[in-house]
Amino acid sequence: MKWSAVPLVAGRALQRHPMRTxxxxLGIIIGVGAVITMVGLGQGARHEVEEQVNRLGQNVVLVFPGARQLGGVSIGGGQANTLTIEDALAIRDEIPEVVAASPEVRSQRVVVYGNRNWFTRIYGQSADYLQIxxxxxxxxxxxTEEDVDRAALVAVVGQTIVDELFEGADPIGESIRVRGLPLTVIGVLAPKGMSLMGSVQDDIIxxxxxxxxxxxxxxxHAMVINVQVYDQASMGIAQDKITDLLRERHRLAPHQENDFTVQTQEEVAQAATETSRIMTVLLASxxxxSLFVGGIGIMNVMLVSVTERxxxxxxxxxVGARGRDVLAQFLIEAVVLCLLGGIGGILLGLTSTNLIAAYAGWPxxxxxxxxxxxxxxxxxxxLFFGFYPAWKAARLDPIVALRRE
Amino acid sequence: MSHRLIELQGVTRVYRTEAIAVEALRGIDLSVDAGELMAIMGASGSGKSTLMNVLGCLDRPTTGSYHLGGRDVSALSKDELARIRNQTVGFVFQNFNLLPRTSARENVELPLLYTPEPLSWREIRARAREALEIVGLADRSHHTPAELSGGQQQRVAIARALVTRPRLLLADEPTGNLDSRTGLEVMDVIQRLNDDGLTVLMVTHEPDIATFASRTVVLRDGLVRADRRTRPRRAAHVLQDWQEDDDVVLPPELDEIGAADGAGPAAGVERTDEAEPTEVRA
Incomplete structure (x- = not known):
């Protein structure tokens, strides 16, 4: 048969009932639009997570106290008291692949400046933390290292602190108080935005x-030890050496499990992207x-169309069409209908993704x-939902079909 | 020059439902030479529609053989039958069966979309135009069926049947839905096509229409009961007479009666002259 006529015939048939078409x-438009929106938002979220993981630093290994938790991830942690400051110093000093190590301790405290106060997180870190x-x-x-050695009363503040406590004024040289302890602000961190967990990273001292x-x-005891390794290639070795070193320092017998967890930035990233991937899959399904329901609509209309025609x-x-020619005609008609819906769905998806991104601020x-x-x-x-109606059309007996009113 | 186009031998067609078997054709022997214009008559239930379906390769005989153009088509596959319907046979239906909201040209092009070897669009356009010219409707090619009169619609349907240049034209009550005058016009087209060598078989229940055929076969209860050759009337002549009658100004409601009068005597004359049964099968 003449194949180039098939889409023309299909288009003509669809034109005949514009509203129905x-x-x-619309069923397909909404279905495809929803899928595109969900996948778009999901991918945006995932991309954002990856960005943030990269912002975590380069070639970073995190050492958490406590055994590896179920699911392989321990991000917050810090419950067990197994990591000491000395552990951090040993990692830095005894493992050649390690460039820097910072024992981290977090506390949430009210900070006072003048007559203003602000509830924030205070991080204890080493001098090379920002490098990590x-x-x-x-x-x-x-x-500096010297400040660390003498436990100097100095602080570096994030952008949120500048905004909330100093109302945007230059805070350097000013004194803030934490539980009556005066800290002199000596530096301001560059703004960083939201973190993996959704908290504002700039809300920090x-x-x-x-x-x-x-x-x-x-x-x-340290809640986390942030470790920077010399280069990407040394990550595995560094991880093994850190594990060996800490096992030795903690005097663990061979049968005992680690009382700490060593994770690379990639592992943390994988966990985080896995979470967003699951969300994406869930939303997309x-x-x-709705796309499936749209498909059922297609099937329904094609069945009506076959009966009508x-x-x-x-x-x-x-006049000489074979069963398979009729099958092809109705299949193509369903496919053309769905493709129209698909194109409309892309437009709808792009629009709604943009709207949601603009109004909800989601990437x-x-x-x-x-x-x-x-x-x-x-x-x-x-093809799938058009097949049954088309097959029904194709196996019609021409004599019976011609006689039908 | 004349050779066998159709050869039916002992053709039966039995429709089976769970409970009963209906014998629509009970053993038809029939041969038709190329170039004949044959009318098939019979009461409803006589099997003429079933015979038409078998002849048109829409249906297969239950038993017996059917040779079309020397080829046994009684046991062909569905796809091979479709090919014959496309290439060898043209159909004209009582209710025209044109696609609605589709131009005359596209209606005529329809069979060309299903040719075994695809034709170029240029060829398709040219052949549709040629077929419309044959039925005198080239200037109506962009009109949809709703914009055409009944007679014009049937002529479009004839053009559609001709467009694949078939050897056999099957017409099922081609004038059944038309008034007498347009019926005559359609018969005139059919007769002219027959003059050019096209074999035509038409089912009709109007004895009047059968008089335009060179041969009339009568079916009853699935068997051929009569088969006679006659000298056909020319539809063109009847139309001419008609126009003479038309000159007499008749009130519109008498038009119909006038038409019957005009056609009646002419038919009567020819029947008495020539209508001798040449062959009768019981």
Whole structure:
């Protein structure tokens, strides 16, 4: 048969009932639009997570106290008291691949400046913490090793602190109070934005860990040790060496499990992206259900169309169309209908993703692949749901079909 | 020059439902030479529609053989039958069966979309135009069926049947839905096509229409009961007479009666002259 005539015939048939065509395509439009929106938002979230993990720093190994938790991830942690400051120093000094190590202790405290106060997180870190995190300074300077050694009362503050406590004024040289303890602000961190867990990373005060341990938190053990390794290739070796070193220092017998967890930045990233991936899959499957319902609409309308056009089918058969020609015609018609819906769905998806991204402030990402997939999926929906009606049309007896009123 | 186009031998067609078997054709022997214009008559239930379906390769005989153009087509596959319907046979239906909201040209092009070897669009356009010219409707090619009169619609349907240049034209009550005058016009087209060598078989229940055929076969209860050759009336002549009658100004409601009068005597004359049964099968 003449194949180039098939899409023309399909287009003509769809033109004949514009409202019906539109409403049927609407099912696919909404389905494809929903899938594109969900995948777009999901990919945006994932991209954002990856960015943030990269912002965590380069070649970073995190050592958490306590055994590896179920699911392989321990991000907050810090419950067990197994990591000491000495452990951190030993990691830095005894493992050649390690460039820097910072024992971290966090506390949440009210900070006072003048008559204003602000509830924030105070991080005790070593002098090379900003290097590990790849976190530049906005103004002023980071505290030094010397400050750490003598537990100096100095602080480096994040952008949120500048905004909330100093109302945007230059805080350098000013004195803030934590539980009556005066800290002199010596530097401001560059703004960093939201973290993996959704908290504002700029809402932070960094002080020497000695100061934090002795005068603020009242703890004696590190919640995390941030370790920077020399280069990417040394990550594995460094991990093994850290494990060996800590096992030795903690005097663990061979049968005993580690009382700490060593994770690379990639492992943390994987965990985080896994979470966002699961969310994406979940959202996309809900959206796929609406695409499926749209497909059922296609099937319904095609069945109606086959019934309505029984005589046309009979006529085509009587002038020499074979069953498979009729099958192809109705299949292509369903596919054309779905493709129209697919194109409309892409437009709807792009629009709604943009709107959601703009109003809710969520990151969104569209990939060309998502659109190609959306269009091919809608064509596949057409083939799948169009097949039964088309098959019904193809096996009509021309005599019976011609006689039908 | 004349050779066998159709050869039916002992053709039966039995429709089976769970409970009963209906014998629509009970053993038809029939041969038709190329170039004949044959009318098939019979009461409803006589099997003429079933015979038409078998002849048109829409249906297969239950037993017996059917040779079309020397080829046994009684046991062909569905796809091979479709090919014959496309290439060898043209159909004209009582209710025209044109696609609605589709131009005359596209209606005529329809069979060309299903040719075994796809034609170029240029060829398709040219052949549709040629077929419309044959039925005198080239200037109506962009009109949809709703914009055409009944007679014009049937002529479009004839053009559609001709467009694949078939050897056999099957017409099922081609004038059944038309008034007498347009019926005559359609018969005139059919007769002219027959003059050019096209074999035509038409089912009709109007004896009047059968008089335009060179041969009339009568079916009853699934068997051929009569088969006679006659000298056909020319539809063109009847139309001419008609126009003379038309000059007499008749009130509109008498038009119909006038038409019957005009056609009646002419038919009567020819029947008495020539209508001798040449062959009768019981």
């Amino acid at each position: 539109f409403l049927t395509a 995190r790849q976190w530049p300074m906005e103004s002023g300077a980071m505290f 960094v002080v020497p860990y000695t100061t934090a341990f002795q005068r603020i938190s009242g703890r004696s 809900i959206a796929a259900i 029984t005589r046309e089918i009979g006529l085509r058969l009587s 969104a990402l569209f990939s060309r692949e998502a659109m190609v997939v959306a269009v091919s999926v809608s064509a596949a929906v057409g």
